[in-house]
Amino acid sequence: MALARRGGIGRYYDVNGWLFVAPALGLIALFMIYPIAWSLWMSFQSGRGMMMKFAGFANIVRLWNDPVFIKALTNTMTYFVVQVPIMILLALILASLLNNPRLVGRGLFRTAIFLPCVTSLVAYSVLFKGMFAIDGIVNSTLAAVGIISSPIPWLTHPFWAKTLVIIAITWRWTGYNMIFYLAALQNIDRSIYEVARIDGVPAWARFTHITIPLLKPVILFTTVISTIGTLQLFDEVYNLTEGKGGPSNATLTLSLYIYNLTFRFMPSFGYAATVSYVIVILVALLACIQFYAARERDR
């Protein structure tokens, strides 16, 4: 029976099925697979501009000896390690606060916190740049309140510049993650909380022992998404530092370095492709680790 099907009608379905998906597959191959394969090939070439020639593993050797790449990698990892946990935690706390049905005006708060996500990356970066200038509104406010005596060099000091980038991306993306948590919180059965409350479980323990475990798949998802986003960080840094990643490369990210290698410096497309594969490998590795850490443990 099975054999007969395979030979006759099954074959008919197979052919037609493939014909239907063929245009889509063709486009994917042309615009996704071909460029990816080509960039892999490019990462083994080196040269100035269009004068490229095969160089084997020369670009990978160059990575090791390139202090700017090491700096960009360190910065990117710093952003990732510092910013992602802060943002995820903040989004979780905000989501559970805003999920409280007794909170007045929670629609307003939800909108206000989500709004940064719909602003243009470039527009808000430019605004932040103005607000955090030496004589900008942030410094003058802090000085007026009496927290600081001399203005903070937000954009010209390596430490503060990094801090500013972290503040900026946290402001921009916290609301985005919060929406995922809010949606997931709606799916948690109210009766679980009710039982916990009857049993006298305090609010904090309800959060850590009920909310977080039940949100685990969503937390995993947002963490992976945020990891990818942070490793590809470009727009904010580019606009805050006029494309330079300064001061002293303190805010330079891998993506910005790729951009500089391609468009600002002597174009070395091969080396830029190699650096972009570093991001690919990092994202894959980190995602694996995160999936492993969040795996279902059999008890």
Added chain:
Amino acid sequence: MDNLARAYLPRIAGLALAGASFLAVTAAEAKEITIWCWDPNFNVAIMKEAGARYTKTHPDVTFNVVDFAKTDVEQKLQTGLASGTADALPDIVLIEDYGAQKYLQSFPGAFAPLSGTVDYSGFAPYKAEVMTVDGQVYGMPFDSGVTGLYYRKDYLEQAGFKPEDMQNLTWDRFIEIGKQVEAKTGKKMMGLDPNDAGIVRIMMQSAGQWYFDKEGKPNITGNAALKAALETVGKIMQADIYKPANGWTDWVGTFTSGDVATVVTGVWITGTVKAQPDQAGKWGVAPIPALAVDGATHASNLGGSSWYVLESSAEKAEAIDFLNEIYGKDIDFYQKILQERGAVGTLLAARGGAAYEAADPFFGGEKVWQTFSDWLSKVPSVNYGVFTNEADTAVTAQLPAITQGTPVDEVLKAIDSEISGQIQ
């Protein structure tokens, strides 16, 4: 309504037909030259003036001058050249001298050689040098970035300094004056963007050195001029006589707002300085301070750019003829752009004109153009090489280390290792 439409319809149709035939005719004859450049008050306006002059004698050629930000021009050009399709590229593009070799060497065949057409002996020699690859000269020399020290006479007078005191300074004396200016007027001496190594380049070239030697090899650890320049920037930062700026606009704001007493930069800033009518008569111009090293001068260069014709351009012949006719020969044109836009061209013959002799009331009646033109002939010639952007990034990355008191020799070593990793 219906009647009205019926009455007008034939006329409208007639007009449309006439329009279509007119379009067809012009499309067959007219040539439009597309040009990319970046400063609406400077090279864009100048190019429009040049185009208008050429159209007067060649009515069949029109111009489309496109105005981008400078980084966007460079990025778009680099992307277009890399993609290998000529459709997205203009006919003529403006390229800053620092980047010229980079484009010419990494995209061979992309730009039209002008060696046989343009008489380069009529231009400042350093200009032709930056656009030569393998004996072929590309591009039409445009403006110079000869540097000067612009200073606020009023602030310096309050601090007790006359214009004579500003002539032929050393950088140490400049810092000394800066401290007194701040003590007496509360104004900082200069604006400084810690992410812009422009000031280091000015100082270094004034002593005849560059990041690279004549062969294009890195010249960092043994570069006395670079060392002195970095030490000087360190001293300026330690003396705290500068107002920090983040980015170009911010830096321009330091002097347009009247917050600083001096500006050390290229002559092309004149238009921006003069854009503040309320500051008329308050500015003076002096030669830039000199470093304390062998071969130090009071003349240097910052920026400056040239026009390049794309080899793939459909209007290549017209574009070359246009550049040669206006930028290569029209002395009157150079007088006009000097007076209106403050553009110091590099065509030597243009310097004898009346505009260079004129006194400028904005600068209290000084003959600033003559002065700049004199300095231009004294600018030490250096080889910009192909990696100036990379070297600049390495230098700015190390500037904070200098302020924190790291020995300059160590900083130079760090810069050297960063550059070596970059240039391959």
